Amino acid sequence: MSGGTAAGGLIGYSSGSVITRSAASGTVRGSGVRAGGLVGYNPSGTISDSYATANVSGNGAGVGGLVGSGGGTISNSYATGAVTNGSGSTGGLIGLSLATISNSYATGL
Numbered sequence: 001m002s003g004g005t006a007a008g009g010l011i012g013y014s015s016g017s018v019i020t021r022s023a024a025s026g027t028v029r030g031s032g033v034r035a036g037g038l039v040g041y042n043p044s045g046t047i048s049d050s051y052a053t054a055n056v057s058g059n060g061a062g063v064g065g066l067v068g069s070g071g072g073t074i075s076n077s078y079a080t081g082a083v084t085n086g087s088g089s090t091g092g093l094i095g096l097s098l099a100t101i102s103n104s105y106a107t108g109l
Helices: none
Strands: 011-020 027-030 039-048 055-058 067-070 073-075 083-085 094-097 100-102
Touching: none
Parallel strands: 011 039, 027 055, 039 067, 039 073, 055 083, 067 094, 073 100
Antiparallel strands: none
16 A cells, blocks of 8 residues: 555544554555554544554654554554654654553564
8 A cells, every 4th residue: 555644554544533453464655744554644533452464664754563643542452564764753553652552562673
């Protein structure tokens, strides 16, 4: 999957949603900010019992294995893909976070 701003393996932009027992795999390439294996941009809402095995690449702020950038709540979720970023904030689980995170992890390269 390739996209510009807010590229995600399952959802590009999700605000106030409840995402439960969801998964994404493959490759996510974001040409702008906010690229994530599951969700590109999640400013609010809940992600639980979900995972991403996607390899994620981007070029800007907020590139992460599960979520590129966001807030809300993330629980019981994980990411295992490789994450690369040309510039900006990068994380195995979430690239740029204001989220409350519990029982979640990342194992990507």
